[in-house]
Every structure is written in C-alpha cells, then in structure tokens.
Amino acid sequence: MEQINAIELKNVTKRFGEVIANDSVNFSVRKGEILSVLGENGSGKTTLMNMLSGIYFPDEGQIFINGNEVMIRSPKDSFALGIGMIHQHFKLIDILTAAENIILGLQGSKTLKMNQVHEEINKLTAEYGFDLNPSQKIYNMSVSQKQTVEIVKVLYRGADILILDEPTAVLTPQETKKLFDVLRNMKKAGKSIIIITHKLNEVLELSDRVTVLRKGKYIGTVNTAEATADSLTEMMVGEKVKLDIDRTEPSNTEKRIEMRGITCRNREGLKVLKEASFQAYSGEILGIAGIAGSGQKELLEAIAGLQTIESGEILYYAPDGSTNKISDMKATDIRELKIHLSFVPEDRLGMGLVGSMDLTDNMMLRSYKEGKHFFVDRKKPKNLANSIVEKLDVITPGVDTPVRHLSGGNVQKVLVGREIASNPTVLMVAYPVRGLDINSSYTIYNLLNEQKEKGVAVICVGEDLDVLLDLCDRILVLNSGRVAGVLDARKTTKEEIGLMMTSDRKGAHKHEQRSGK
Template sequence: MQGTQPAISMRDISKSFGRIQANSRVSLDINRGEILALLGENGSGKTTLMNMLSGIYFPDSGHIEIDGKPVTIGSPKDAFTYGIGMIHQHFKLVNVFTATENIVLGLKEPGGYDLAAATKRIEQICQTYGFDVDPNQKVYDMSVSQKQTVEIVKVLYRGAEILILDEPTAVLTPQETDKLFAVLRNMREDGKTVVIITHKLNEVKDISDRVVVLRKGEYVGELITAEASTEEMTNMMVGRQVTLNIDRPDPEMKYRMERIRVRNLTVKTRDGVTKLDDVSFSAYTGEILGIAGISGSGQKELLEAIAGLQPVENGSIEYQVDDDQVEQLIGMDPIKIAGMGVVLSFVPEDRLGMGLVGSMDLTDNMMLRSFRNGPTPFTDRKEPKHLAELVVDELKVETPGVDTEVRRLSGGNVQKVLVGREIAAAPTVLLSAYAVRGLDVNSSYMIYDLLNRQKGNGVAVIYVGEDLDVLLELCDRILVLCGGKVSGIVDGRTTTKNEVGLMMTRLGGGEAQ
C-alpha cells in the first residue's frame, strides 16, 4: 500500500498569533495508510499545525504538498476536496438533529437530503469500520463518545481519506478509547490515513505507526513507534532542562507544620468520568508545593475541591488550624470555609471567567471577596478602592485608573489584579492555577516573587504549573498527577525534568514493562 510519495508534505510552516509564535518552520510528512501520532505538551502547536491542514488557519509562510503537488488550503471546504477531514475537540453538532441529519447537513451534492438513502450509506460506513451508532438517534440523547463517532462518520461520509483527530481520547473512558482505537485500526486496514494529536505516551505506543514530536511550536524529531522507548519520547517532548534563575528561599523549618491534608480524594464529573482518583498528599506552611501534570489530569478539580467549589465523591480534605484543631473542608462552600476563619485564597485558571468580573472596574473587582463586610445592607467602596490603588501601585498594574473595566486590561495586568486581591486577604493557604500563563517574562518573575514572599510569610502555597522548568526552580516539592492519580511526590531541589516528565506520562514514572 505504502508508496514512496508521502500523502501530505508540510514544509517550513510558520504561524503566529500576535506576539505568540505557534509554529515555526515545521516540516513533516504524512504517509498514506499509516497512523501518525503528533506528540507534544500543551501549547506545543500541534492543533495549530493540523488546523492549517484542515483549512481553519492559513500559514504565514511555508507550503503544503499533497501527493507531491503544491496546494493552497484556504478553507475547510478546500481541505475536503483534498480528502482531509478533522475531528475537533469540541464537537460541532446540532443537538436537536439526528445523527443522519447532522451528517448530511450542509452537503451540496444532489440528493444530499434524501435521508433514507443517507441512512443506508451511514449504516454501511458503520459496518465497514465497526462504528456503533444509531443514525436516527438525536444528538442530545448521545453520550460524548457517540457524538464523537458521529463526527468521525460525518468526515468519512464526505469521502475523507485523511482523518485528523484532535485529542480524541480526552473525553473518553478507557473502554471507549479501546473501541475508538479498534475503529482507527480498521480504517488503516482500509487504506485510510489517520493523524492523532495527543500528549499521552501510552496511546502513542498503542495505536501509532510513527510519531512526530513538537515542542514550543517547533519540530523536534520523529520515531518509528515500535522502535521508540517511552523515555526517548518523553525527553523529546519536554526537552533539555534550562536554567531560569528563579529565586527559591529555603523554607523556614522552625514553624513548619502540616496545613492541608488531603486523603483518598476522589472526584467524578457529572457524566461519571473520574477526574481525581484516590489522591492523598499534604501541603505545609512556608513551602510551595508544585502540581505538575499534563493538562486535564485533575489539577482544576483538585484546587476547586480544596476551595469548596467541587463536589467530592469520596475522601477527606483537612485544614489544620493549629496543633490540636483540625477542620474538615469537604462539604463546605467558600463562605462556610471563610466563616471558620480559614483564609484560603485562590487564583483560578480562568481569570476573567471565574476570578474576576470583566465588565466591572478594578474597585468592584477588589470588592468581590469583601463586599459582605460591614453591618449595613450597603456596600462600602472606600476600602476596595484603596486596595485597588494599592495593588495598582505595588504590582505596577498598567491601567488608566481604578475605575477602568478589568477586561480592558492586558492579560498580565488582569492577572496582577487577581493575584493582588487574593494576596491582600493575607491568606494561610494560596492556591494558584497557571498563574503565569500568557504573561511576559517580567510579569512572570513578579508573580514568582509574590509567591515566594507568601511562602516567607508562612503561607502554604499550592502552585499548579505547566512549564516544568519553572516548577523545578520555584517549588520545594512537586506532586505529579497522571490521569487523576498521584504519580509521585518529588523534591524540587533534587529531581530532574526527565523524572517529572516520565511521571507525568506514566504512573510512578517507570519504563513500560
């Protein structure tokens, strides 16, 4: 089956969004009849690269060849004429339509809306590849995995020869993943080409023939899966350790005590997908505990469970007030937690969606935590205004004034406002998720500095991060999550990027047996 000519060649592809370089001179080949895994950390530019094949984005420079002929893919329609179909992470289905209706929707071919004929063809496709989908079922009645199946069938129905799947297993249970992989193998047998975007090494090993690794928007290398070891792939994915010179003062051992004790914590989504599985750890005063892990490994749920925002299936989260008083945080909401005298500050990942109100000014945003203060039914804006001015002053927030809407500020300044407010509460526990995401270098160092000062004040800081270099230089200890489980807890001073990288991708970090 496999010719010498690659089905698709991408050459020197670059793409940037504003100041962010998403892809820089990436070249790769996709061969007909293979399953290619595109591996890389979050933000390594995998999805952007594939979006340029599916016509969502247009490369800034570089060119694409299909079967050796240069082509221009300017729209998803162009992509389809070349037989390329992409299944995105977020499904684009009409809920009140059946599978068949969704599949034929928008087709221009004659007889495209002959539903009976379409249903027959869909059933045929399903039989060929082993899909399990009822063409007459309404989308709102479907599970996530069924919706994904509809998306895949939709692409096949349109005659795609090359399928790109963007992290298809992120929303699936292990059983559903097995089913999907079986289908993908059937497609390969049928001569289709499959590209699967992923950051899960076990899946790469499971399904792919060849693996291409991207890091920070650049092509790092490629391996034949059968000949590659997990360690090799991890190294390519996380890269060499670089030195950032982030300050890391030693924790004050004299006053060190256990502050947060999490035991056997299990969290499930409403659909029953396990997000945290039997997680146990402790956070101590005066230290920064880093949380590492591939995104979606349960970091969000862990922080929100501690903050009282996440219903918990099982387990306990204890807050140690002093040597002989311990409070249980499970079943508490943020108000009750504050009512117990626990000052728990939380810098969430979604700054404008969760931590702040974009359409309100700085003063009103400062008030979010404190507006209940005072005996009258009226709010006092004097204190918050004062605080806003203080934060603007101390953290050098660039804003026309404290009465400017927060959403008009740049990302870094928004983050400073949020961190400033959370720190102003003089917390005993500080939770932060991706605190430096999207920030420039100076703002990032300012945030590290603020976290270190909190640590110096005896605060138990929990820092969820994605950049391993930062985690290794900033944190005293690092807890590594892998698929919702604790893969291990390591000393930030002695561990290596390699070790953490392996733990992120495989429980315990060892090589596959």
C-alpha cells in the first residue's frame, strides 16, 4: 500500500517578476518524520515554506495535504489544514501571559475560561516535555521560553505539521538539546516537522531525511543516516567545499582595547552592561558569547562611541604606542583621531548601510568626512564595490542597485566587505554570518582569519558556539550584562560556555582568570 505523505508538492513554481524563486519543485514530507531543508541563500527555502504557510500563492503546480489537493491562499487556510509555522522572529505580545498569547485571535477566545485554557496547555506541555508556565508574562521570559510559547500556540490550534525557521539560532547548547528532545516526542506522536537550518551538525543529529534546494530547483532528498556534512554541502553548492576553519596561533599580540568597569543603561533606564571589563589583543579573534540581550550590542557600541557610558572607561592602544581614552568620545571624535576601528553592527540596514543608496554610495559613506568638495570622486568607491561583489560573490544586478533590493545575506557581505576594506586595527563584527549559507559563511570566517594574521584585533559576537570554538582564540561570556568569564577557546567546551551563559553569578568568578592572558 502506497504511503500517504503529510505534504506533497508537485511542480510548484513561484516567480517574482523575472526572478524564479522556485522552479518546478517536487517536495514531500512523510507523516511522523523530521525533515531538514537545506540550501544556499536565494535557493528558495523560505519562499517554499511561505507558500505552505499561506503567505505566498504558487504560480504553477499542486499542493497536497494528507493526499488531498488543496489551495492555500492565506495563513488562515494553512492553519485550517493543520500547518503551523514558527518564525525566527517571534510574534508575541510582551504584556500578555503565555496562555493569553496562545489563545489570542482564536474564534470565541473571549468566552474561554482561563482555568480551562491553563489545564489544556499544561496537558500539551506534559505530553511533549515542554517546560512552560501559562501564567508567566512574555516580557519575563527567556528566548527559549518565548519559542516554547510559539510552538505550543500552533499545537493548541491543532497543528499536525510544524515548520521551524532556524529554531536553534539563539539557543544555548542545553536549550537546543531540550528542544530536540521535545521535537522527537512530537515525532513519536505522529507530528510532521520541517526544519530550516544552516547548522549541518544539527541536521545530522536530528532529522530523518534532508531535502536540498539549489538556485530555486529541487536537487534531491537523502536519508540522513547516509549523509555527511561534506556530501550535503556538495549537494547545496554543486561542488566540493572545504569545511575547515584554518585557525592559526596568535603571534606578536599587543593590547589594543581595554574595557574597565563599563556600565550602560538602555532607553528604559535598565542596566544592560554591568561593570564589564576585558582586553582585546592584536593578532587574535576574541569571541563574545551570550544569550540574546545579554549586553553584546551595548558592548560593541560602547567601543564604537555609539553608546552612552554611565561609568568606567575604554582605552585604545595604538600601534605607535600612544593611548587614547575612547570612552569619552563620540563616533565622530574617534574618526577624527584616525583611530582605525571598523564595526559591522547587528542592524545591517539601520546602522550599517543605507537601503535607498546603491553599493557605490554605501562605500563612500565610510569616508564621506574626508571629502573637501561638493563633487566627490566615485571611481575608487565604485572599484571597491565591484571588488567586494567579485570576492564575496554578492548576487546583484550591478553596483548601481539600491542595497535594499539585495537579500539579507548579500547585504551582510557588502557590509563586512566594506568594513574590512578600510584596513582597521580593530574590527568588531556582530553575527557576521547570520542569514548566510554555509559556503558564504566560510568565506567570511576566512576573511576574519586573514585580518587576524595581519595583526588586527578582531572582536566577534556570534550565536553558533561550535563556530566560536573553532574560529576564536578566546571567548568572553556575557551573562545578564556581566562578564561571566573569558575562556581559552582551544580548551573549553560549548557545554561549559552554555552553563556560564545561563547560570546565576554565584561562583562565576572562578572562570574569569582562565583566559590565557
């Protein structure tokens, strides 16, 4: 007897103008399996999932759910078919409780008795192994707890097919393990689960099968047990790719940045960085690890002169032996002193680049202060833009294209390329490969290593602990705005880092001297 798939797509095509995002894709998900979907940036993964979740409608092809052909014209249709998508950016209301978010928008939700809702949620969480308090407010929750609310929300509404977009991107190793246990329980209960992720080690650990897309086309589906990281990468890219980060030992290290007891507050007046102290050295990569909102953003912005400092000081030690107290300066002052500091912020189009401007103009932003005349030379910036497009394989019609028309991954390549091209002595990058496919990610890792070997002090905020362990020389761990410790990346483990990221401060100081400096 032929097995009926939970989902089957036949010759599905989706176009955006002249761009073909999905080209006659055939795709299936079995009942009670975990399927990973892999592909480079622009391969069509998100577009395909958006058609299943009702955000887009296919131009051609058929969609079958449980053997029946269906028309999914809206998220409401998708929900009615038992499909629930958990997006990377959560859609929750902070001032409401978990239970209130879970029933929000349901027909007849105003007449539901909250005691009954709490009982039903507790039954669901017990069945699958979640840890969730229905009465807890969202603003008091960790990222992992918010993700749990999103998953329970779609289960409460009757979802049998779940789509998770980069579900482990902001989780600690311990939280990731817990999520995987829950997903396996859901699989045992007959749920079908689709995971979009760039982390090959997680694909190999969790999924039953892997589907690969390349440039909008379906390449194939393989059993995970028969796959390796190298074989999956070759399917994605179309050729063999070296998946090794060539980390060298630091040499001729000199102190470049010293942060002494820095405290910062956010707009609401809450302390987001608390008496933080550390040193960054030339010729090394210092990783910054911590759960979301632990002070990573404020730490980098304080060094760049973009964050108001309540107390403490930051010193910059120049290669010529001079010392500058940059904590008293604004970003414009830092530039005027010719302190060669480059910054790739987390907010690419908010702080890094101007979306309405083309690639050439965005290159010129880096040095606009040096222009003495109204008419400026565009030849050098244009050559730089072309060089970055070629070296980093930026997919764009040309350097005259507005940056906002590029995909998130290509925007990131342009920003990283521009900052590195300014020949900094200190390079700070926040989530430099977020949204990038594996091939592009390794290109960026190699660029950071090149900077390190040139004697640049590289400070890298990352969310993938496996990468930080392979790429960095030391790892600074932030916990609720405090420095929990600085570890030798060659001697520590991601489990130790994960515990330091989440545990309370008692006993945390015992880690602080394990820096090798």
